[in-house]
Each structure stands twice: as structure tokens, then as C-alpha cells.
Amino acid sequence: MNHSAAVKPDYGIDAPAVLRNLFLFGGLCLVLGIVLPPVLHLGPVKLITRPTFLWPAFFLLLEGCLYLLYVKVGKFHHRDFILSLHNWRGDEQILDVGCGRGLLLAGAAKRLNAGGHATGIDIWSAEDLSGNAEAATQQNLELEGVAARCTLVSQSAAEMPFPDASFDVVVSNLCLHNIYEKSARMAALGHIARVLRPGGVAVLSDYKKTGEYASELRRLGLQVEKKRKGMLTTFPPLVVVVAQKPL
Ligand SMILES: C[S@@+](CC[C@H](N)C(=O)[O-])C[C@H]1O[C@@H](n2cnc3c(N)ncnc32)[C@H](O)[C@@H]1O
Numbered sequence: 001m002n003h004s005a006a007v008k009p010d011y012g013i014d015a016p017a018v019l020r021n022l023f024l025f026g027g028l029c030l031v032l033g034i035v036l037p038p039v040l041h042l043g044p045v046k047l048i049t050r051p052t053f054l055w056p057a058f059f060l061l062l063e064g065c066l067y068l069l070y071v072k073v074g075k076f077h078h079r080d081f082i083l084s085l086h087n088w089r090g091d092e093q094i095l096d097v098g099c100g101r102g103l104l105l106a107g108a109a110k111r112l113n114a115g116g117h118a119t120g121i122d123i124w125s126a127e128d129l130s131g132n133a134e135a136a137t138q139q140n141l142e143l144e145g146v147a148a149r150c151t152l153v154s155q156s157a158a159e160m161p162f163p164d165a166s167f168d169v170v171v172s173n174l175c176l177h178n179i180y181e182k183s184a185r186m187a188a189l190g191h192i193a194r195v196l197r198p199g200g201v202a203v204l205s206d207y208k209k210t211g212e213y214a215s216e217l218r219r220l221g222l223q224v225e226k227k228r229k230g231m232l233t234t235f236p237p238l239v240v241v242v243a244q245k246p247l
Pocket residue numbers: 011014015097098099100101102103104121122123124125126128129132155156157158172173174175176178179
């Protein structure tokens with residue numbers, strides 16, 4: 001990909017293989033439902049082809065369209081919702097866990113003044129986000145005009161190198177479920193609680209495992225509540241865990 005040719009920030013497609021498979025299998029079911037004869041005899045089995053293929057086609061293609069809507073439109077609204085859950089002063093130290101191509105990172109950095117700073121940590125997995133690379137994120141930050149207020153760190157969230165109590169706000173969207181081993185996810189949550197300042201807040205959004213994040217952060221002494229904005233505005237529906245570290 002030629003990053004120097006981009007003139008607008010590009011935040012990529014989340015889990016691109018999932019989107020491809022929804023359209024691929026949905027399209028295949030649609031074609032089979034249309035071209036096959038209404039009844040197929042496979043040995044002793046009588047297959048009624050229309051409902052067998054057209055219902056899955058409908059659901060797979062609907063999910064594909066909702067997913068595409070999230071990627072192209074919904075994720076910008078969801079970013080604004082996440083960032084609206086904090087009352088911004090402007091001088092905060094921010095951490096975006098699994099920042100990808102900088103969606104939340106750039107959005108948070110735009111709310112900062114000269115005293116604030118935003119740090120993004122990621123392992124740049126292209127399976128989780130198309131075109132994911134530190135250079136692509138750096139370019140988005142430059143195009144958004146916030147590069148001077150941001151730092152990128154290439155490391156796993158399970159091994160965060162930051163000192164204790166060094167961030168006022170930790171944000172994360174669709175990252176933590178990608179850490180498949182439970183012990184590593186717990187380590188990442190432990191680091192999030194550790195690097196937050198007393199009085200600081202973590203806002204963690206994901207489509208699964210949010211119950212686990214909430215109970216682990218509660219166990220670590222944070223005050224936790226869950227929020228969601230409407231099941232149709234994000235697909236898959238995203239839940240936001242808001243965890244405050246006591247003063
Ligand atoms: C679906 S993308 C979301 C990116 C960004 N938060 C957004 O909303 O656009 C998930 C991100 O989590 C990152 N990620 C996965 N495992 C990680 C880990 N162990 N540590 C840090 N980042 C990780 C991936 O590289 C990817 O950038």
C-alpha cells in the first residue's frame with residue numbers, strides 16, 4: 001500500500017476476513033438458492049433448496065451489510081460516544097490500548113491542549129484490522145494534525161511498559177477479545193488498572209467478554225458500570241465498560 005498517496009485518514013476494516021466471509025458465503029447461498037431446482041433428491045434425502053439456502057443468504061448478507069455500515073459510518077459515532085463518557089480538561093495523559101490505525105487515539109488527541117498527550121499501544125495485527133501498521137497510524141495522526149501530541153508504542157497490551165499511575169484516561173475499542181489466552185487478557189486488564197491514576201477512568205469497548213473485563217476490574221478495586229448506545233448503531237453490538245479508579 002502506498003501510504004504517501006493517502007490524503008484522507010483511513011481507519012481500515014476491522015477483522016477483514018470476517019467481512020469477506022459474510023459476503024462470500026452469503027453470496028454463495030444466494031446463488032445456490034436461485035440456480036438449484038426447488039427440490040433435490042440426494043439419495044434418500046429430499047432437500048427443499050429455497051428455504052435451505054435463501055434464509056442463510058438473507059442473514060449472512062444482512063450481517064455483512066450491518067458490519068460494513070459499522071466500518072464506514074458506525075465506528076466514528078461509536079468513537080464519539082466513547083470519548084463523550086469523559087469530561088475533558090485538555091491536559092490529560094491518554095492511553096489507547098490496541099489503537100490500530102488511530103481511530104480513538106486521534107479523536108482523543110483532538111480534545112487535548114498543549115499540556116495533554118495521547119499514547120497508543122498495539123502489535124499492528126493485519127488480521128484484526130486491514131492495512132494495520134505503525135507507519136499507517138503515524139500517517140493518520142499527521143493527516144489529523146495531532147502527531148505532535150501522540151506517541152505510538154509497539155508492544156502487547158499484556159506487557160505494558162508504562163509506569164504505575166501514569167494515565168488519566170485509558171480507552172480501548174475491539175482490542176482485548178483478540179488476546180486469546182485468558183491469563184494474558186487478565187494481565188492486560190491488570191496493567192490498565194495499574195497505569196491509571198487514582199481518579200482516572202478506563203473506557204473499554206468490545207463485542208464479547210465485557211462481563212469478564214467488568215468483574216476483573218471490580219476485583220482490582222475499580223468502580224465499574226456498563227453502557228451501550230443502541231444495539232443497531234454498532235454491529236456486532238458493542239458494550240462499553242466504564243471503570244473508575246478510586247481516589
Ligand atoms: C479490530 S482492531 C481495532 C482498532 C482500533 N481500536 C479501532 O477501533 O479502530 C483491534 C486492534 O487490537 C490490536 N491488538 C490485538 N491484540 C493486541 C495485543 N495483545 N496488544 C495490543 N494490541 C492488540 C490489533 O493489532 C488491532 O489494531
